[in-house]
Amino acid sequence: LGLLLVTPHIHSIHHHNRMPFTDxxxxxxxxxxxxxxxxxxxxxxxxxxxxxxxxxDNNCTGFICLMKIPFLKVKDSSIxxxxx
Numbered sequence: 525l526g527l528l529l530v531t532p533h534i535h536s537i538h539h540h541n542r543m544p545f546t547d548x549x550x551x552x553x554x555x556x557x558x559x560x561x562x563x564x565x566x567x568x569x570x571x572x573x574x575x576x577x578x579x580x581d582n583n584c585t586g587f588i589c590l591m592k593i594p595f596l597k598v599k600d601s602s603i604x605x606x607x608x
Contacts, residue, residue: 530555537567541575 526534530551538549548565551558558564 526555528554536572537565539574541573
């Protein structure tokens with residue numbers, strides 16, 4: 525099924541907390557587009573860590589903390605840390 529249609533597991537890689545994984549598996553119906561444009565990636569469930577790598581507090585789950593996120597300073601992230 526995953527060869528033709530985007531499954532939840534395939535798309536969940538797009539929500540990984542690190543680049544360049546967030547720049548992959550964009551599709552929402554057909555995964556042929558990601559395969560054609562070279563943005564398709566495979567990962568094991570145990571390797572996927574959802575979230576954002578730019579937040580200082582990765583344990584921010586409460587409502588008030590989540591509402592403060594747009595006003596927080598983001599961590600510096602170097603392009604050198606992200607393989608192409």
